[in-house]
Amino acid sequence: MIRPTLVLVLLTLVKPISSLAGLPETIATIQPSVVGVGTYNRLSERPYNILGTGFVVGDGHYIATNNHVIPAILESQNNEKVIIYAGKGNAAKVYNAEIVTRNSIHDIAILKIEGLPLPALHLSSKMVREGEVYAFTGYPLGAILGLYPVTHRGIISSITPIVIPARNEAELTAKRIKQLREPYIVYQLDAVAYPGNSGSPVYDPDTGEVIAVINKVLVKSTKESMLTDPSAITYAIPIKYLRDILTKLP
Incomplete structure (x- = not known):
């Protein structure tokens, strides 16, 4: 016979199958x-x-x-x-x-x-893995549809370097060489972001902790530079780079 206390312990250890269960509540917390x-x-x-x-x-x-x-x-x-x-x-x-x-x-x-502080988001320190579901909230089309934040979601489909090796000498510009010498990792998501989403926080649907910052322009000049018709792939800058900058503020 299984004791009730054991069942309670087991239930607290089991995570919900879908991370979307808490997304509506998280969005309400994130939006301000x-x-x-x-x-x-x-x-x-x-x-x-x-x-x-x-x-x-x-x-x-x-x-x-x-x-x-x-x-x-x-x-x-x-x-x-x-x-x-x-x-x-x-x-x-x-x-x-x-x-x-x-x-x-x-x-x-x-x-x-200046003025009264706004509610700040918490920056995550967790290790992000491919296949995990995340959401991001922002203004994909600016104020065209009114000043109302929009939320998208998707999985981390790949954790990949910002640049790929050049195929020929013509692609070895000074900027490309510098990027190849100082590569860093970005997150690729299977969700569509639009120009106004630049700067949007990517966060855990359950906790609201931010794991990355949506970015597309920078990656299109590096990771997707060879594409004449860029795909709907969205990239995000890992939050550790933002955290490093914040620690150096006066």
């Missing part, structure tokens, strides 16, 4: 920490422009996103500023953002906002 990243230019026909996605980290004043989301040069003569959109629809608030640091190698940028 996911923000739109864009610019404001008072002289533009469209003063407010969403360029990508970001998410709150650290003490609630820092925003992580992709480096390529932030313009390389702001039009200072027109008072162009980097801004953050937090919240949904008409209830969204706009924050002025300061660029704290930019990392072109891993395509990560850190912004800082």
